[in-house]
Amino acid sequence: MSDDDKSKLSRPRPVRESISEMTEIVLPNDANPLNALLGGRLMHWIDLAGAMAAHRHSRAYVVTASIDHLDFLVPVRVGDFVILRSSVNRVFHTSMEVGVKVWVENYRSEESRHVSSAYLTFVAVDIAGNRLPVVPIVPETEDEKRRYEGAARRREIRRAETARRKRC
Numbered sequence: 808m809s810d811d812d813k814s815k816l817s818r819p820r821p822v823r824e825s826i827s828e829m830t831e832i833v834l835p836n837d838a839n840p841l842n843a844l845l846g847g848r849l850m851h852w853i854d855l856a857g858a859m860a861a862h863r864h865s866r867a868y869v870v871t872a873s874i875d876h877l878d879f880l881v882p883v884r885v886g887d888f889v890i891l892r893s894s895v896n897r898v899f900h901t902s903m904e905v906g907v908k909v910w911v912e913n914y915r916s917e918e919s920r921h922v923s924s925a926y927l928t929f930v931a932v933d934i935a936g937n938r939l940p941v942v943p944i945v946p947e948t949e950d951e952k953r954r955y956e957g958a959a960r961r962r963e964i965r966r967a968e969t970a971r972r973k974r975c
């Protein structure tokens with residue numbers, strides 16, 4: 808790898824370079840007997856959409872360390888489109904918090920509704936599974952700055968919760 812390529816990989820990157828979008832059409836195999844999307848399938852798609860943003864920012868392999876609490880706000884039916892938008896909220900050292908927001912779109916009624924929002928933490932690793940430091944992220948818009956601040960608070964809550972579980 809040239810020095811120029813190395814410096815491109817090590818520079819801080821704006822949040823916008825991590826933004827990813829994934830669209831799925833809900834098929835019968837994704838649904839329960841009531842024709843509603845399975846929660847587990849949506850969790851899988853959330854994990855993939857989150858990983859895309861983490862890969863784009865870190866330019867590295869990543870593993871999912873945790874997924875925060877998830878609510879499913881409205882049912883999603885067979886034939887609906889599911890749109891998942893993700894971006895990196897904040898980088899710590901080897902880990903990153905990624906936000907994923909999920910929308911359902913019905914192309915017949917032209918209706919679009921918020922289904923779920925999730926925060927995931929990914930850790931960058933090399934091919935042997937050793938953790939790697941991640942380049943800093945630069946929030947630019949007001950929303951990005953708000954999510955950046957929120958990510959630090961959520962990390963403290965996660966750490967306190969992990970410590971509490973270890974004591975039990």
Ligand SMILES: CC(C)(COP(=O)(O)OP(=O)(O)OC[C@H]1O[C@@H](n2cnc3c(N)ncnc32)[C@H](O)[C@@H]1OP(=O)(O)O)[C@@H](O)C(=O)NCCC(=O)NCCS
Pocket residue numbers: 869870871872873898899900901902903928930938965969
């Ligand atoms: C995630 C993992 C790499 C953390 O490794 P570890 O040896 O526990 O490392 P540490 O405790 O030193 O933590 C390393 C980083 O991960 C973060 N982390 C660890 N556990 C975490 C959790 N449950 N939630 C959020 N972040 C977590 C730490 O805060 C730290 O972040 P930082 O470097 O930015 O400060 C390790 O637990 C692992 O490999 N888990 C399996 C991952 C996996 O298989 N995922 C599903 C398939 S992709």
